[in-house]
Amino acid sequence: MQLKTSLFNKQLLKQDLLSTGWIAIVYFVGLAFSLPLNLLMLETNERMEYSFNSLFESNGEIQLFLLYIIPVLVAVFLYRYMHVKNASDFIHSLPITRRKIFNHHFLIGIALIVMPLLLTAVILSLMLPALDLYMVYTQADIWEWFGASVAFSLLLFSAGVLVGMFTGISAVQGVLTYIFLLFPAGILVLIYSNLNVLLDGFPTSYYHLTNLNLYSPLTDFVDMYDWKFHGWKFSIYLLLSAVFYALAWFIYHKRPAEASGQPLAFHQVRPIFKYGVTTCMLLFGGFYFDETDNHFAWIVFGYILGSLIGYLVAEMVLQKTWRVFGKWKGYVLFLAAAGAVLLVVVFDITGYEKRIPEAEQIESVYFNENPLYYNDERSTKNIRELAIQDPAIIRKIHKLHQQIVEQSIGGLPENRVNKEKLFFSYQLKNGSRINREYYIDLDETFAAYLKPIYESREYKEIKNRILTVDENDFGSLVISNEFDRSGSTSIVEKEKVKEALQRLKQDIYDQTYEEIVHPIDTMAYIEFPEGENMIYQLPILRSYERFGDWLKKQGIYDQTILQAKDISYAVILDDREESEDVYQTFYESKNGDNGLVVEDKQKIKKTLETTASDNRGTNVSSHYYVGFFLKGNEQPVIRPISKNKVPAFVTDYFGNK
Amino acid sequence: MIVSNSISKKYEKSHVLQHVGLQVRKGSIYGLLGSNGAGKTTLMKIIAGIARPDDGEITIDGKGVFEDTEVKAKMFFLSDSLYFFSQYTIKQMADFFRDTYPNWNQERFFKLQQLFQLDMKKKISQFSKGMQRQVAFWLALSTMPEYLILDEPFDGLDAVIRKKIKNLLVQDVAEREMTIIISSHNLREIEDICDYIGILHQGKLLLEKDIDDLKSDIHKVQVAFREKPDTEVWDGLDILYKEKRGSVILAIVRGKEERIVSHLEQFHPVILDLLPLTLEEIFVYEMGDAGYAIENILV
Numbered sequence: 001m002q003l004k005t006s007l008f009n010k011q012l013l014k015q016d017l018l019s020t021g022w023i024a025i026v027y028f029v030g031l032a033f034s035l036p037l038n039l040l041m042l043e044t045n046e047r048m049e050y051s052f053n054s055l056f057e058s059n060g061e062i063q064l065f066l067l068y069i070i071p072v073l074v075a076v077f078l079y080r081y082m083h084v085k086n087a088s089d090f091i092h093s094l095p096i097t098r099r100k101i102f103n104h105h106f107l108i109g110i111a112l113i114v115m116p117l118l119l120t121a122v123i124l125s126l127m128l129p130a131l132d133l134y135m136v137y138t139q140a141d142i143w144e145w146f147g148a149s150v151a152f153s154l155l156l157f158s159a160g161v162l163v164g165m166f167t168g169i170s171a172v173q174g175v176l177t178y179i180f181l182l183f184p185a186g187i188l189v190l191i192y193s194n195l196n197v198l199l200d201g202f203p204t205s206y207y208h209l210t211n212l213n214l215y216s217p218l219t220d221f222v223d224m225y226d227w228k229f230h231g232w233k234f235s236i237y238l239l240l241s242a243v244f245y246a247l248a249w250f251i252y253h254k255r256p257a258e259a260s261g262q263p264l265a266f267h268q269v270r271p272i273f274k275y276g277v278t279t280c281m282l283l284f285g286g287f288y289f290d291e292t293d294n295h296f297a298w299i300v301f302g303y304i305l306g307s308l309i310g311y312l313v314a315e316m317v318l319q320k321t322w323r324v325f326g327k328w329k330g331y332v333l334f335l336a337a338a339g340a341v342l343l344v345v346v347f348d349i350t351g352y353e354k355r356i357p358e359a360e361q362i363e364s365v366y367f368n369e370n371p372l373y374y375n376d377e378r379s380t381k382n383i384r385e386l387a388i389q390d391p392a393i394i395r396k397i398h399k400l401h402q403q404i405v406e407q408s409i410g411g412l413p414e415n416r417v418n419k420e421k422l423f424f425s426y427q428l429k430n431g432s433r434i435n436r437e438y439y440i441d442l443d444e445t446f447a448a449y450l451k452p453i454y455e456s457r458e459y460k461e462i463k464n465r466i467l468t469v470d471e472n473d474f475g476s477l478v479i480s481n482e483f484d485r486s487g488s489t490s491i492v493e494k495e496k497v498k499e500a501l502q503r504l505k506q507d508i509y510d511q512t513y514e515e516i517v518h519p520i521d522t523m524a525y526i527e528f529p530e531g532e533n534m535i536y537q538l539p540i541l542r543s544y545e546r547f548g549d550w551l552k553k554q555g556i557y558d559q560t561i562l563q564a565k566d567i568s569y570a571v572i573l574d575d576r577e578e579s580e581d582v583y584q585t586f587y588e589s590k591n592g593d594n595g596l597v598v599e600d601k602q603k604i605k606k607t608l609e610t611t612a613s614d615n616r617g618t619n620v621s622s623h624y625y626v627g628f629f630l631k632g633n634e635q636p637v638i639r640p641i642s643k644n645k646v647p648a649f650v651t652d653y654f655g656n657k
Numbered sequence: 658m659i660v661s662n663s664i665s666k667k668y669e670k671s672h673v674l675q676h677v678g679l680q681v682r683k684g685s686i687y688g689l690l691g692s693n694g695a696g697k698t699t700l701m702k703i704i705a706g707i708a709r710p711d712d713g714e715i716t717i718d719g720k721g722v723f724e725d726t727e728v729k730a731k732m733f734f735l736s737d738s739l740y741f742f743s744q745y746t747i748k749q750m751a752d753f754f755r756d757t758y759p760n761w762n763q764e765r766f767f768k769l770q771q772l773f774q775l776d777m778k779k780k781i782s783q784f785s786k787g788m789q790r791q792v793a794f795w796l797a798l799s800t801m802p803e804y805l806i807l808d809e810p811f812d813g814l815d816a817v818i819r820k821k822i823k824n825l826l827v828q829d830v831a832e833r834e835m836t837i838i839i840s841s842h843n844l845r846e847i848e849d850i851c852d853y854i855g856i857l858h859q860g861k862l863l864l865e866k867d868i869d870d871l872k873s874d875i876h877k878v879q880v881a882f883r884e885k886p887d888t889e890v891w892d893g894l895d896i897l898y899k900e901k902r903g904s905v906i907l908a909i910v911r912g913k914e915e916r917i918v919s920h921l922e923q924f925h926p927v928i929l930d931l932l933p934l935t936l937e938e939i940f941v942y943e944m945g946d947a948g949y950a951i952e953n954i955l956v
Contacts, residue, residue: 011756015742086740092707093736094757095729253724257707258668258699267669 009096009104016108020077023070028116030066034059036123043131051136055124055145056224063149067221071153072177074112075160076170078105083170088260102252106161106245113153121146148229151237155217156181158244165251166269168262172317178218185216190283197290197299198345200353200408203437205423263317274314278334281310307331307338354405357426357434359398364389366425367397367453368462383425388458396456397424400449404438407445415439442517451513463516464508466528466538471501474528479540479551479560481524483630483637489556500526500550507544515543518642519613523562523628539613562628562637564605571627571636572596572607574654586627586636596653604628606647611639622646624654658683659704659804659836664713666699673699675860676713681853684834686826688851690844695857697840698737698808704838705734705806717804730759733802737809739793741781747792748777751799758800766799772821786813794822798829805829807839811846823850848936856940864943868936875939878908880921881928890924897942909934909942 038059042050056063081087091101124142127133160177167173189212196204213219217237259265264273285306289298311331315324348354364387388394401424419439426434440446453459461467474497480488491497504526520542528536540547540561551557575582577594585595598604608628612621621640628637641650659681666674674696681687691697702708703715706722706729715722722728741750755761770777773791775784781792790813797805805826811819827850829835841847844854848868855865875897881904882890891899895911905928910917914931921929934942 009756011753015745015753019743086736086738089702089707089734089736090740093705093729093732093734095726095732095759096757097724097726256709258702 009100012096012101012104013108016078016105020074020108020112023074023077024112024116027066027070027112028119030062031116031120032123034062034066035120036127039124039127039133039136040131042136043133052141054224055137055141056148060224064222064224067149067152068156068218071113071156072160072174074109075157075164075177076174078109078112079161079164079173080170082164082255083168083173083260085260088257092257098253099249102249106249109157109161110154113157114150117146117149117153144229147234148224151229151234151241152217152221154241155237155244158241158248162244162248162251165248165255166265168259168265172263181218182216185212185214185219187280187283188212188215190280190287193290194283194286195345197286197296198342199348201405201436201438202352203423203425203435205421205437206425206435263320270318274311274318274330275334277314278307278310278331279338281313282307282338285309303338303342304335307334353408355434356398356401356405357428359395361428361430362394362398362426363429364427365394365397366423366427366462367459368423369420384427386462387425387427388456388462390456390458393453393456393458396449396452400446400453401436403446403449404440447513450517454513454516455511457509460508460511464538465536466501467505467508469501471498471505474498474501476529477501478527479524479556480527481522481560481562483523483562483566483628483633489554489560491554496554500547503546503550504538504544507541507546511543515541518644519543520609520642520645521611521613521639522560523611523637523639524560541613542609562608564601564608566630567604567608567628568599568631569629570598570604570607571629572598572641572650572653573625573627574623575625576623577654582625583638586625586638596650603647603649607641607650610641610645610647612642613639624650659715659717659838661700661704661715662713664700664703664710664715666696666703666708666710666712672860674703674710677857677860677862678713679855679862679865681836681838683836684830685852686830686837686839686850687853687855688844688847689838689840689855689857690842690847691840691857692842696860697842697857700857701734701806701808701838701840705729705732707734731803732806733758733797733800733804734806735793735797735808735810737812739789741789741792743782744780746778746780747775747795750781750792750796751777754796754800760801762799762801765801766795769795769798772825787815787818790814791818791822794825798825801833803833803835805835805837807837809840809842811841826850844937844940854936871936871939871943872934873914875909875911875934875943876914876917877932877934877938878910878917878921879905879928879930879932880908880926881905882924882926886924890921894920909938 035055035058052058081091092098094101121142124137125139128137128139128142156177159181160173163177163180164170164173167176188207192202192204192207195202213222220233255265264270282303283306285302285304286299287302288306289302308331311334312324315327316322344350364384366383366387368383388397404422416439420442422438422440424434424436424438428434442450457467472494475494476490476492477497477500478488478490491500519539522540522542524540526538526540528538548557548561551560571586573582573585573595578585598607607626611626622643624641624646626639626641628639630637641647659679661677661679663676663678664674665672665676677696677700679687689697689700699708703710704717704722706724709723717728717732720728722732742753745753751766755763773795775788775792775795781789784792790810794810811822814822826835826837830837839847839851848854851868853865853867854871856863891908894908894917896908897911898909900907918929918931
């Protein structure tokens with residue numbers, strides 16, 4: 001007997017194309033609208049000046065929508081036969097091996113995804129010389145766009161196929177595919193935010209530095225607009241696609257054909273699914289109640305409610321009915337296990353909370369109030385470069401850390417309100433790293449330990465980037481203030497700029513602990529050009545005496561720094577007595593019902609000398625806020641009054657009310 | 658020859674098949690009987706290589722079926738619920754089978770068209786359910802299977818078509834030694850074409866019999882004596898059932914015809930008739946108590 005052993009069954013390919021080819025057509029039409037047609041439209045509109053960083057910018061929303069939907073749709077439709085009993089029986093009764101059937105579908109899937117993209121790329125490539133669009137994009141842009149789109153689509157498609165192997169219902173396949181793709185990033189967010197609540201010192205902010213978006217293609221691709229699809233990412237996407245393909249291929253062979261219609265094809269996966277969903281929902285419950293109301297009792301309630309919902313939903317999916325309220329044994333066991341894990345974490349059996357490196361072990365330490373303070377510190381690499389090397393300072397930081405751990409101030413979210421976040425990142429001599437984060441009150445217990453650190457050159461250099469720049473690099477600076485934009489002064493003489501910066505640096509090096517944690521603002525700031533389009537803004541503090549003298553020398557002190565004579569009146573509000581946001585009250589009703597209106601110049605002057613810096617944490621401000629109303633200006637300049645410096649007439653006034 | 662060796666299959670926690678062993682000889686028509694949920698479809702899917710048994714094995718001509726394209730190319734499985742690719746015409750479906758089954762016979766396909774008289778260019782979904790089933794048979798027989806697995810094949814067919822298809826099947830069995838396994842929940846539907854009958858009940862094969870053996874082995878005897886006979890009249894005979902209607906005694910007796918006749922003639926009966934039994938009656942008597950459990954198969 002002669003057997004047809006050709007690699008392809010032409011009819012099987014044809015059948016796939018006939019039944020799912022429409023998706024490719026829809027995809028192509030969508031792409032045509034978002035790229036070639038859109039470019040043509042922009043081109044005919046001659047007044048438009050435009051150019052793209054990447055082709056993803058051309059109707060990006062449509063592209064994104066298609067990229068997220070189409071590959072999964074293709075996976076669902078191509079492998080739909082597995083989920084329909086008749087079709088599954090029919091296909092698997094044919095004299096074709098399962099692997100061959102699988103590969104046929106997979107191949108068609110790739111074709112359906114890649115062909116529309118390729119066709120679009122070719123059209124774009126032809127349009128480029130034909131319409132002279134070199135100003136808008138380049139050949140390299142096209143293939144970069146093509147490569148990124150293909151890699152992303154293939155990853156989604158292969159993930160969709162893999163997930164399809166585990167279920168017998170197409171809708172479940174679709175939903176689970178997105179959950180599966182989101183899972184790595186999602187679970188990290190949940191675990192980190194829960195440990196943040198449960199473990200004292202857990203450095204959540206540090207983990208946010210590591211860019212969790214990267215862990216899921218769905219979150220990573222969202223900001224594709226101005227974005228380079230690096231070669232390594234491309235390789236990882238393709239590699240993962242290949243792994244998903246191989247796994248799916250292997251599992252398809254094992255998959256029982258009679259699984260069609262079952263939510264999960266393998267009964268071994270059921271408990272994993274059930275308790276996996278329960279666990280995720282437990283973590284989500286904790287996360288939700290931590291975000292909304294951060295009392296520990298509510299968080300525990302969130303754990304119980306979340307896991308209960310998760311358990312029931314998982315059961316509903318598995319049993320395909322909503323009436324699942326009979327079986328509680330599994331849930332009770334789960335709660336017991338989860339409770340045990342919770343106790344291990346809360347009572348810190350692993351000794352995490354007490355683990356501080358030995359002082360001699362420390363090579364360097366990055367210490368800051370908040371690792372997210374500056375934009376350019378949003379990477380773990382940058383904070384290493386800024387780390388303190390001086391052993392004397394390291395010893396002081398180590399001592400502070402010991403003190404914090406000994407006093408065990410407790411990491412519960414309700415204890416964090418109005419506290420400053422302190423972040424420690426040690427680089428040890430053995431190569432490992434230890435990161436911790438605490439919420440403490442800068443004024444109380446730890447002031448003695450903080451003072452020598454805060455006053456050290458090293459810490460100041462972490463905190464104030466201006467200290468590490470070369471003053472010769474700047475050709476100009478602008479001095480402006482918040483109340484009067486027209487009052488800004490540009491300094492363009494190199495020598496003057498240099499002098500100003502030198503004075504400023506010296507002022508900062510001389511700042512005392514008190515001046516750092518309770519900075520008094522002048523409502524004026526300095527702007528430096530930095531790189532292209534970037535401006536680095538630095539507030540001018542009242543404690544900057546040398547710089548103040550320099551301003552006077554230049555004759556611009558009066559127009560720069562807000563003074564009592566500029567102010568017609570000031571209003572002081574106590575935010576404990578305001579029903580809504582104090583800023584709102586200032587803007588809308590000027591002084592509210594409870595405001596203290598100050599017109600006396602002497603008092604205004606006094607108030608001006610107590611205004612806290614606006615962009616400092618809540619730790620430094622009192623409950624009082626002041627709005628300065630300038631002559632001829634409706635909108636006030638608003639600042640909190642510094643905590644330790646509330647003028648007596650203010651406390652008297654509000655105290656007597 | 659199809660041999661299943663102690664096949665077991667579980668879905669979740671229920672045992673759908675338990676140690677089912679059956680043998681289907683080449684060129685025979687094997688009727689698989691059982692009520693709904695007895696495990697017929699599962700057994701047939703295992704035989705067709707769609708599902709895999711948890712335990713035991715199935716061989717066709719000594720080879721396993723699952724994933725063996727050579728064996729599956731000689732076989733055709735017709736499910737109780739038909740499946741055709743959506744929007745396909747008969748012609749397109751035939752093209753598909755031609756590329757898939759190596760023994761596809763185009764001549765036969767055209768010849769059968771004369772018999773079924775259906776428009777090849779019409780979409781299959783536009784045909785009535787009965788017509789679709791004819792299309793399925795038409796395509797199945799055109800693949801020239803050596804083994805044809807039919808799951809409840811006659812549902813929705815009228816008597817004329819049913820007869821026509823049965824004739825076709827019998828003809829193929831006679832001409833090319835095709836082997837058929839046919840399942841049904843109704844004995845009468847298939848008794849006229851089967852050589853063998855197997856009864857599946859709650860996942861177990863209750864019995865497996867050659868119909869000719871059954872028929873020649875069991876007899877309905879009507880006998881009357883002038884005088885009341887001695888009790889030893891019945892000694893030495895395998896009586897399954899006996900009742901008296903007036904002077905006539907009606908008995909169901911197992912054994913060879915000649916032996917029963919010669920034994921009874923010793924007692925000089927006035928009347929002695931051996932009547933044929935319907936298959937239905939045979940099963941009821943043969944199975945005794947177990948018969949009640951499967952009664953509904955036999956109506």
